[in-house]
Amino acid sequence: MKRTVNLTFNIIPEELESEKVFLIIDDILQEKFGNKFAGHNSFFDHVRRNNSSYLKGNTFVCLAISIPVSQSEDGIEYKTIPIGFRLYKKDKSKLTIAKELIDNIIKLLNDKSVTLLCDSWYTKGDILSCVKDHDNLKLIGAVRHDTAIFELPPPPNGKRGRNPIYGKKLNIKELDYEKNGDYYRATKLVKTRLFRDKTIEIMVTVKDIDDFKNPRVFINTNPKECKLEKLSKPKVSKKEMMVLLLVLLLIMKYAGVLKLYFMN
Numbered sequence: 625m626k627r628t629v630n631l632t633f634n635i636i637p638e639e640l641e642s643e644k645v646f647l648i649i650d651d652i653l654q655e656k657f658g659n660k661f662a663g664h665n666s667f668f669d670h671v672r673r674n675n676s677s678y679l680k681g682n683t684f685v686c687l688a689i690s691i692p693v694s695q696s697e698d699g700i701e702y703k704t705i706p707i708g709f710r711l712y713k714k715d716k717s718k719l720t721i722a723k724e725l726i727d728n729i730i731k732l733l734n735d736k737s738v739t740l741l742c743d744s745w746y747t748k749g750d751i752l753s754c755v756k757d758h759d760n761l762k763l764i765g766a767v768r769h770d771t772a773i774f775e776l777p778p779p780p781n782g783k784r785g786r787n788p789i790y791g792k793k794l795n796i797k798e799l800d801y802e803k804n805g806d807y808y809r810a811t812k813l814v815k816t817r818l819f820r821d822k823t824i825e826i827m828v829t830v831k832d833i834d835d836f837k838n839p840r841v842f843i844n845t846n847p848k849e850c851k852l853e854k855l856s857k858p859k860v861s862k863k864e865m866m867v868l869l870l871v872l873l874l875i876m877k878y879a880g881v882l883k884l885y886f887m888n
Contacts, residue, residue, distance in 0.1 A: 625708040629689060629729050632705050636691050643700060644737040646690040647761075649722045649746055651712065655681040683712040687725040723750040730758050739764055739846065747843065752818060755845065762846035767818070769796065769839045773826060774815040790815045796828045797836055808833045819845060 636643075657680070666678045690704040707729065710721045726740070737760060742751065744766040755763045775791030799810035807829045814826050825847035830839040 625687075625725070625729055626732060628705070628707045629732050632689055632691055632707070635693055635703065637694065640692040640695060640700065643692040644739055645692070645733065646702070646704075647726060647738060647740045648688040648690060648704065649685070649726070649740065649742045649751070651683050651685045651718055651745075652709075653679050653681060653683055655679055683718070684709045685712055685718050685721040685725065687722070687729075717750070719746060719748065719750040722746055723754045726751075726754050726761075730761060734760060736760065738762065741765065744768055747818070756819070762844075764842065764844045764846075767841050767843050769828075769841050771841060772817055776813060776815060776823060789820065796839060796841065799828060801828075801830075801833055804829075807831055813847060816843070818843070823847070 666680050686706060686709040688704050688706045690702045692700045693703045694701045708725050710725060712718055712721060722742075730738070738758075739762045740751075740755060742763075742765040747763070747765040747767045752763075755761050773794045773796070775794060777788045777791045780787050794812075794814065796810075799812055801808040801810045803809075808831070809827060809829050811825060811827045813823055815822075816824060816826075818824075822845055825844040827842045827844075828839055829842075830836055
């Protein structure tokens, strides 16, 4: 992993060496027939559409790095490279495995601003501890829609006693929403128990503001340098689309190699 990370740094142009880099953590399912192999189990598959929502096989926790490779009038173009994965065997949680993958390479990124991207499965426990342990590591990720959020505390009033950590508790339904394409969106600086000492940014998106079904909530621990609103309006050029297509083809090829390996 460390060698792969060092090699990726050679791709970054000199004029973009001060730009932020992203780490992406997620897990992937690999179907396997039979049960006499390491890590075999039944796993819930969120995209499975047959008689069962479960898949027999392996789960891998994967880490990728996204680095700046060029700049144009459309902005900075990033290239995403997988740098490591671990087999999930249930002797450790996926959160612990993910933290170990990050800890293994984070010292190589001490001179860079790093943002970790993940879904709501990983915005808890060991991953939150990992973000708090490293000053240069920030987090942008999805969280549960019932995560408690609070107004910023009032300024000190000169009275004796400790100043409050949190302000008034907020209801995400009562935020100020604006229409953005097919969705309504609201952003706000808040406090949350996930990061007790930090002011973070949240973004809530929902398709129907009246029914308010299935809202999605995202947090950003570094709102001064990176705004969720800006990230939600990407400009994708034809060149970027070709890069995304190439990455998709490589992933499909990589998954096929894995499948052949585990079927043998």
